């Protein structure tokens with residue numbers, strides 16, 4: 001089976017005192033990976049590196065056949081827009097647009113048809129069909145969480161990344177969101193990488209990697 005994500009010898013630093021060396025990953029097409037780690041060990045940083053939102057100091061990150069570290073500027077943005085879906089820790093919406101308009105905007109930016117049937121099908125699967133014409137501020141927190149999954153999967157990305165999608169949720173909603181992510185992943189035939197400190201998810205995924213807590217080099221005073 002084909003690999004969808006391979007990272008090798010990835011390191012990163014925000015500054016001299018905050019440096020990271022990340023484990024090598026390989027995720028097959030259609031497979032899942034859970035990345036666990038305590039608060040502050042660099043989970044969001046790693047996810048942003050995989051998404052090409054940050055650039056590593058060393059190493060390579062391959063999505064499909066493309067080494068994203070070799071892409072820059074517009075080419076990187078276009079590649080991400082077409083192939084990577086991100087469920088951010090805090091939902092990102094354009095507040096002046098309705099949910100439907102937000103989704104149309106993402107399709108437009110990715111040069112994909114703004115197909116209303118496709119949008120409705122995704123929202124139906126997430127139980128949000130009746131919220132189509134609502135503005136983001138008119139959605140409850142749980143609805144915003146589900147809407148952020150719609151934002152991430154609307155392009156049918158081959159790699160779906162989720163940053164702490166469940167840590168603020170109670171058990172019922174936590175397992176509900178995982179179910180939705182898995183279902184959407186299955187529909188889009190994509191690979192799913194979740195980063196979290198939420199230990200409840202361990203039982204939901206066959207493969208997990210734990211980031212060690214010794215990434216941050218302590219400041220010398």
Ligand SMILES: Nc1ncnc2c1ncn2[C@@H]1O[C@H](COP(=O)(O)OP(=O)(O)OP(=O)(O)O)[C@@H](O)[C@H]1O
Pocket residue numbers: 014015018037038039040041042043044045046197216
């Ligand atoms: N832009 C930045 N500049 C400097 N340091 C940063 C920056 N962003 C994050 N850090 C530091 O890097 C470390 C890792 O941050 P990161 O957000 O990746 O951790 P995390 O494991 O996702 O944490 P949490 O689970 O609390 O969200 C933290 O010590 C954080 O303070």
